[in-house]
Amino acid sequence: MANTHHKEHPKYMNIFWWLAGLTVVEVGVAIPEYAMVLKAILLIGLACAKAALVANYFMHLKFEKRTLTLIVITPFLICVFLVFMLMPDLTSDTRHEGIAKPATEVVDTSH
Amino acid sequence: MAHATTLEHTEDEYEPSLTPDSLGKLGMWIFLVGDTMSFGALLAVYAAVRAGAGVIGWVPPSAILGINLTASMTFLLICSSVTMVKALESIQNGNVSRMCTFLGLTILGGVIFLGLQAYEWYHLIKHGLTLTGIPAHGLSGEAISGSTLFGPTFYTITGFHGMHVTGGVIYLIVILIHGLRGRYTAEFNHEVEIVGLYWHFVDLIWIMVFTFIYLL
Numbered sequence: 001m002a003n004t005h006h007k008e009h010p011k012y013m014n015i016f017w018w019l020a021g022l023t024v025v026e027v028g029v030a031i032p033e034y035a036m037v038l039k040a041i042l043l044i045g046l047a048c049a050k051a052a053l054v055a056n057y058f059m060h061l062k063f064e065k066r067t068l069t070l071i072v073i074t075p076f077l078i079c080v081f082l083v084f085m086l087m088p089d090l091t092s093d094t095r096h097e098g099i100a101k102p103a104t105e106v107v108d109t110s111h
Numbered sequence: 112m113a114h115a116t117t118l119e120h121t122e123d124e125y126e127p128s129l130t131p132d133s134l135g136k137l138g139m140w141i142f143l144v145g146d147t148m149s150f151g152a153l154l155a156v157y158a159a160v161r162a163g164a165g166v167i168g169w170v171p172p173s174a175i176l177g178i179n180l181t182a183s184m185t186f187l188l189i190c191s192s193v194t195m196v197k198a199l200e201s202i203q204n205g206n207v208s209r210m211c212t213f214l215g216l217t218i219l220g221g222v223i224f225l226g227l228q229a230y231e232w233y234h235l236i237k238h239g240l241t242l243t244g245i246p247a248h249g250l251s252g253e254a255i256s257g258s259t260l261f262g263p264t265f266y267t268i269t270g271f272h273g274m275h276v277t278g279g280v281i282y283l284i285v286i287l288i289h290g291l292r293g294r295y296t297a298e299f300n301h302e303v304e305i306v307g308l309y310w311h312f313v314d315l316i317w318i319m320v321f322t323f324i325y326l327l
Contacts, residue, residue: 009203012196019189027182030173030326040327047322051315058192058311068140075144079151086159 010057022050131301139305143312146275150316153271154323157264170257172325174249175240176265177231181325184227185317191220192314195307205297207290214287214303217310221280228273232266242266265324272320275313282306 029042056062061069129137161169198213239246242263249255286306289295295303 009196009200012193012200016189016193020186023182023185023189026322026326027178030178043322043326047318050318054192054311054315054318058196058314059308072140072144072147075147075151078148079155082151082155083158086155087162 010062012057015053015057018053019050022046022053135301135305136308139308143308146312146316150268150271150319153268154319157268157323160258160260160264164258164260168257170245170249170255170261172327174251174253174255175235175238175246175261176325177250178325180227180231181321184224185321187220187224187227188314188317191217191224192311194220195310199300199303199307202290202295202300202303203297207293207295210295210303211287211290214283214290218280218283218287221276221283221310225273225276225280228269228276232269235265240265268320268324272313272316275316279306279310279313282309 026043026046029039029046055072061072194213194216198210198217201207201209201213240262244259245255245257245261247254283306286303289302
């Protein structure tokens with residue numbers, strides 16, 4: 001958290017050009033139609049690269065104590081874990097059958 | 112001798128005491144980590160709702176949302192992040208008027224962003240994207256159908272981000288007023304750095320929102 005590091009300013013305009021360039025690449029990657037998985041990997045990778053540039057240079061995370069970086073990364077990891085934990089259930093085909101079956105059974109017992 | 116060595120060793124092991132500037136920065140970082148969880152949870156729910164749309168399907172965002180406008184909004188926030196770091200750099204070099212100019216430009220960027228978001232929402236609502244329904248036709252006039260959860264997830268996430276931008280603009284205005292009154296100097300400027308952390312975070316979150324809500 002020491003203030004002494006901030007006198008050595010990173011080259012902010014270089015970061016700006018990187019961010020602007022990556023945004024153009026993102027739009028270029030997003031517009032054509034192709035495999036969704038590949039598109040998702042490319043776009044999420046580009047977004048993470050941009051986020052890392054903002055956090056490291058604009059928010060000076062690169063120049064702070066390493067512990068702070070670990071603390072900041074934790075919620076991102078938890079959220080990624082949350083999504084991956086939900087995915088197997090959501091993308092499973094059996095869930096439709098699972099919902100349909102009990103409903104049919106309820107109708108049968110009423111007769 | 113042995114006692115002195117032990118004491119020295121103990122002092123080295125502990126963190127230095129929190130100072131007013133490091134305390135404020137730590138407080139902002141803790142808030143931002145919590146806020147990351149809020150946005151992360153919203154985006155995780157969005158992913159779950161979208162993946163779970165199943166047979167009803169999910170309309171491709173590009174069929175409803177204008178990517179060019181939001182790409183410009185992304186570029187605008189990146190520009191405002193640059194003016195923010197320039198404001199901090201200026202005051203660290205002791206240049207108050209330059210800091211105020213850059214803070215003013217950052218505020219302007221935030222206000223234009225909000226204006227563009229209001230413009231986007233107005234047109235989307237007019238086009239039929241509401242909390243309960245989706246438009247019958249896409250941007251290029253093709254017939255579209257899919258889960259009506261598109262609207263609620265879109266407005267909740269972009270709205271939550273918009274509220275953060277609004278809060279950021281107000282926060283920046285307060286810091287600018289302090290700056291104009293001569294509160295900040297080359298030695299005392301941690302409050303400018305802290306508002307910067309918040310503003311860059313809002314930019315960082317938009318990078319994620321832009322990817323997940325508009326591009327994917």
